[in-house]
Amino acid sequence: MHMADALLSPVIGGAFWTVSAGLIGISARKITDESDASKTVLMGVLGAFVFAAQMINFTIPGTGSSGHIGGGLLLTVLLGPWRALLTIASVLVIQALFFADGGVLALGCNIFNLAVFPAFVAWPFIYRPLAGDGRSPARLAAGSIAAATAGLMAGAMSVVLQTSLSGVSDLPFVTFLLFMLPIHAVIGIAEGVLTWGVLSLLARTEPALLSGAEGSPRKTRRFAKALFMTALAVSGLLSWFASSNPDGLEWSIAKITGKKGLPTASGPVHTLLADLQRRLAPLPDYGFRDRPSPGLPEEAGTTFSGIAGSILALALAGSAGLLLRRRQAREERT
């Protein structure tokens, strides 16, 4: 299930772009630190393998329709989360560019939905505890099917959330969710069965391949996840309690002029800029510009503004830090 540009608002697309690009940057740094060139080639060829494997269709029993493997969980088991993220992201970039799957802005959402969930949610929290080292066939089956299903359903939920928050579609949030989840549960089970089949074949013939994901730096991952979740929770939840009273500047001006709100300027330049601001401001007054999905509460706009704001602030702060570091390095060299 690929998210598409036309269903996204620039803010939602931009926020997920920032998160996905950040994760790609962290993954790339970790892989570069490991400096294992043989695994770099394996990643490239396994990315190509996913394309090829998606050509082999299977018949979905009892439906008459057909499907193919997604490969997210399989790649994570073989490569570990960081390398799998880059591999799946590379497949998604090529799909977006040459197969017109999704689009440029939707790429961030697609990487988040199809790569981050299998690599950083399904694999560490479901597959590893259930499947263990993959030696027990029953545990391998349970781990593969549960993790693939959960990963796909989380991705589908994320698609619903991204679409509803963008305010482009009129489908009510709950209706859309109830439509998407059962379909993706079935697709997830099929994906899990395929993944289990491939992994059990590997366990019998090339068990060494199943240990490729071992040795990932869990502490750093846990720290990054905790930091990210805290930022989201704080900005998202606290924004519900944002005061509707005027801010300090508005209060001071009201006291001086005796009027509510700031004085408005007039003139052609002001009118032009105000019109541009009205048209381009993605979240005017910390809410959605367009009517959001009917199922979403009004506070969702405030919550999202908080989350988007904090992600953008993090991105800006990170970029400023990088620029300063580069400048310092240049100055030290000269």
Add this chain to the structure above:
Amino acid sequence: MAGDRLRTVANAQRRLPVGDAPAMLILAMFVLFVLSIPKYDLPGVIAFASLPLMLATAGHIAAGPVLKRIALISPFILFMAAGNLVLDRQPAFTIAGITVTGGMVSAAVIVSKTMITLSALLSLISGMPFHRFGTALRSLGVPGVFVTQLLLVYRYSSLLADEAGMMQKARDLRSFGGKGKGPVVTARLIGSLLLRTTAKAERIFMAMEARGFRDGLTTASPQALTLKDLSLLAGMFFTFLLMRHFF
């Protein structure tokens, strides 16, 4: 590879009127502006079709493959557009006695945005060979390991796709009444393809290492954006801004 069909030889050899990295930034800016158009503003979206049209005509880009790709709009987009069509039946305006609903307009906006952004993307990509795309990404600060990954996936996709195609054909020829096409047999086929792939990866790595491969495939050095590129980007930004104001 699908990209090769999309990219004709003539297109691939033709240089874009701007550098590859600024062209990609302009595309990203363009997509952001198109998506910022409100859901009922059809004229605003149509006005932005001018950029892909200009790119296609100025760049002598073969329209056929681009149009074919756009025609295969994802069923998900069509489903979402149909949702608007059904759910929003409030009359928006009347043309020649026919009442046009809000859902019709917003559905048309979704489909138009898809067509316009995809045609801009495909027009750009059809004039840019993949190695140049990799160099442009490096110029924009994308990590080398990710660019190498993209180049490797692109290079080996067609090779493995041929192998997968042969395996699929062999299975289909031996299948009667749909037998052997279920998930269990397919998993074995994919597993077998995976074993061949990992063996191939080992051979490829040894061959590449013998030729001096260490950890990256990017040979051309990334170039920073020049003052000319930055002024072009600023010019395009203000052009898009004015288009948003006037339409």
